[in-house]
Amino acid sequence: MTDPLEQASDLELAKLAQETDETAFAEIVRRYSPRVFQIASRFFRDRTQVEDASQEIFLRAYTHLADYEGRGSLEGWLTRIATTTCLNLLRNSQRRPESDLAEMPEAEAEWLDHHLAGVSAERHRAAEKSREAADLADRVLGTLSPDDRLVLMLVDADEMSIKDVAGATGWSESKVKVQAFRARRRMREAVEKLLTVRKRNPSK
């Protein structure tokens, strides 16, 4: 026998949860935890951090459930809460100094060397290289501001539209565009520095 809550629409679930029905909210968590984890994974790498952030997102959603009037989709509403919560958590955490970039592990340096040597994208995306690339990405993104990091992940990595990013962040579309422009420049400059170092000392 199927649970009637599983058949309920998002709006029905939200209304039931607003009437402090915990099982309805549990269904919302079940339905949208993959999406929330996906968003939190963009900001945090560590599993515990992602889980803590996701829990915080659902706690906030529960607290502000009365604000959801059913005008937009529940997923959109949760995406916005998730994005702003993660952004705030990231703002509270310490930013990595740029000097840390120079001291990269051998595996990450190798990834850059392969890139400079023009190794194909397929080779780059090989499973063993993927983790190194993600580590290096975290290292570079860690030197950027949380706002830069957010906009790069959403616009460039997830290929979200400017309008959708504006909806998720609460920023204006022009702010998203300007932020993305500046973030790309900062990221490119950071990677350029790394590439220059690798070009000078390829064996290091």
Next chain:
Amino acid sequence: MKENHIVYLLERRSLGSLSVAELEMVKAHTAACPECLLAYQAAQASLLLLQERASVIVEPPPFFQTKVLAAIREQKLSSKRLRFSRLWQTARPLVASMGALVVLLLALTFFNNSEPPTEPSNVASVNDSAPEWVIVDSDDAGDEMTYSQALTVLYDPTMEAGDADGK
């Protein structure tokens, strides 16, 4: 020298969103300009790094729902505690002053009960020995009443005020 147009193009839009014609133009320019080549390589590497980073997704653990519900209950409980402590902090001075008042009233009651009761006859005898006071009726300055006469008027209801005056 870097051609601003190429760099501007790389920054204005994601490399992945550039058209084939735009990419051809970038490639043609970078073939002759080493500085722009570095910028292009960096832009390419940035996009690859971002895509690799985006592919890392943490899956929700099996009992995540239960954990969230437990956290919600905990939050509710702590907010109740917080509300009570705020209420207590507001009411504490009032409760303390009310307690002090009750103690004061109890002390006064006890002190009052421990004193011996005063008899009206005793008062009279004490007053007899006291110097004779004169009560003057403000309406008529000529009418004077001694203290003992005044007491008689007060304690003897049968006696008319006019008798006390001798009228």
